[in-house]
Amino acid sequence: MPAPSPNQSAVIEAIRLAGELGRVEIAERTGLTPQSVSRIVRRLIDDGLVLETRPAPSAATGAGKPRTPLRLRPDAGRALGLHIDPDLLTAVVTDLEGRVLRRSHRAVSRRQPSAELVETLAAEARALLEASDPGPVLGAGIAVPGPVDPSAGVVLDPPLMRTWRDVPIRRLLTERLGLPVVMEKDATAATIGEHWIGKGARDADFAYLYLGAGVGAGLFLGGDVHRGLTANAGEFGRLVPDSDSDLPRPRQLARGALALVDLLDLDLVVLGGPALQHGYADYLAEVDRTLNTQAVARRIRPVRVERSVVETEAAAVGAASTVFHAAFAPRSRRAPRTGRGDPRE
Numbered sequence: 001m002p003a004p005s006p007n008q009s010a011v012i013e014a015i016r017l018a019g020e021l022g023r024v025e026i027a028e029r030t031g032l033t034p035q036s037v038s039r040i041v042r043r044l045i046d047d048g049l050v051l052e053t054r055p056a057p058s059a060a061t062g063a064g065k066p067r068t069p070l071r072l073r074p075d076a077g078r079a080l081g082l083h084i085d086p087d088l089l090t091a092v093v094t095d096l097e098g099r100v101l102r103r104s105h106r107a108v109s110r111r112q113p114s115a116e117l118v119e120t121l122a123a124e125a126r127a128l129l130e131a132s133d134p135g136p137v138l139g140a141g142i143a144v145p146g147p148v149d150p151s152a153g154v155v156l157d158p159p160l161m162r163t164w165r166d167v168p169i170r171r172l173l174t175e176r177l178g179l180p181v182v183m184e185k186d187a188t189a190a191t192i193g194e195h196w197i198g199k200g201a202r203d204a205d206f207a208y209l210y211l212g213a214g215v216g217a218g219l220f221l222g223g224d225v226h227r228g229l230t231a232n233a234g235e236f237g238r239l240v241p242d243s244d245s246d247l248p249r250p251r252q253l254a255r256g257a258l259a260l261v262d263l264l265d266l267d268l269v270v271l272g273g274p275a276l277q278h279g280y281a282d283y284l285a286e287v288d289r290t291l292n293t294q295a296v297a298r299r300i301r302p303v304r305v306e307r308s309v310v311e312t313e314a315a316a317v318g319a320a321s322t323v324f325h326a327a328f329a330p331r332s333r334r335a336p337r338t339g340r341g342d343p344r345e
Contacts, residue, residue: 002047007032009330011040012049012072016328017200020053020069041070049076072096077327078132080125080140080179081320083186083313084169085274086110086160086213089117090313091124093132094320098197102128103313110160114167122176138327139180141319142169143189145214150231153183160213182322186210186315187234190272190308191218192225192325193318198309206268207260208308209236209253211275211283212315217260225325236260250283254290261303262296272308273315280307 004012010030015021021029027037044050053069074095083090087110093102104124108117129137145158153170155161174181184192187210195202208218217236219226227233239256247255257269269291271283288305292298310317 004328006330007036008040008044009328011037011044012328013330015050015070015072016196017203019199020071022067022069024067026070049073074099075133075135077136077138077324079138079320079323080129080177081143081189081313081316081318081323082121082125082140082173083143083189083316083319084117084121084155084161084164085145085186085315086158089121089124090316091121091128092313092316092320093128094317096324098193098310098317098321100313100317102132103316104128110163112163114163117163118167118169118172118176122173125173125177137179139182139323140173140177141182141184141189141322142173143184143186143315143319144169145212146185146187146216146235147230147232148183148185150183153181180323182319182326184319184322185216185218185231185234186212186318187216187218187236188225188227188231189218189318189322190310190314191220191318193310193314193321194218194270194272194308195220195225196321196325197317202270202309204268205264205266206270207257207264207266208270208272209257209287210314211253211271211273213275215240215253215256219264221264248286250279250286251290253283254287257287257305258290258294261291265297266303267301268304268306270306270308272310274312277312 014026014029023037027034050070051073055068074097077096078093081092089106091104092100094100144155147156149156154166154168155164157165170181170183190210191208194208205221210216215237217234239259240252291303
């Protein structure tokens with residue numbers, strides 16, 4: 001599938017955020033001329049990326065031409081999402097809308113050699129692709145605990161994954177899968193997934209607090225995910241002071257969230273990750289209470305605290321979404337170049 005031009009990306013993004021959109025609305029939202037929109041839409045339909053749905057009745061009376069909604073074709077591309085966690089390897093295959101088509105979970109030991117774990121993960125990924133419906137596979141995304149070195153494609157020194165230290169994960173998986181591979185921190189991947197799947201509801205600034213083996217934050221600011229200079233932004237655990245270590249975990253998270261909201265002046269915080277599956281209500285209530293009674297700007301605007309739109313496997317689904325984000329998002333929303341084997345090059 002050819003890489004879209006900047007104007008094509010703008011049209012794709014407008015349709016994606018709205019779910020369905022007519023040509024006139026696309027022109028209004030992108031600033032492109034109606035003639036340009038018509039040409040671009042024809043090309044995207046021919047490329048199999050966009051489809052026309054049943055025309056809706058015209059809002060105008062008389063002989064108005066019916067509006068023909070356009071939407072992305074979910075089967076226009078698939079992506080593989082991989083999540084490496086200390087005790088679990090997760091693999092998913094998703095369509096363009098983030099719907100999980102196939103999934104796999106493999107329990108592992110923290111003492112297993114990294115070479116063995118790479119082979120296991122690659123085998124799980126190949127099996128999923130073979131079992132899923134035929135269609136173009138655009139690439140694979142890997143979500144890993146930080147810190148990371150994106151230029152080398154390695155995890156630097158993960159506290160609970162010593163056997164992965166300095167292993168060139170991206171290169172090894174690129175070789176074994178024969179696909180371009182994107183690597184992100186798990187919290188960053190989950191944030192991209194939240195933005196991609198949440199569409200218009202997740203297109204303004206927000207912080208994503210990811211609770212897995214550790215705690216991390218992903219940031220969506222100014223229309224794009226914020227990675228920082230070295231792609232290691234979001235080390236959320238450092239916002240929770242040692243003096244709070246004896247507090248219940250929901251209150252610890254709330255204290256850190258308060259610092260983040262006051263620092264960045266946010267009005268939306270999203271909670272997600274596997275560690276929340278059995279305690280969402282407590283975390284949501286405590287974070288909401290703290291932010292809306294103690295945040296500096298609470299008298300000006302409330303802070304919404306919401307559950308992630310990705311119910312399970314947030315990091316793996318987010319990793320798959322990084323492939324679509326890199327391929328189709330407007331250029332200002334794509335990640336910087338991060339080395340060989342990356343579809344963003």
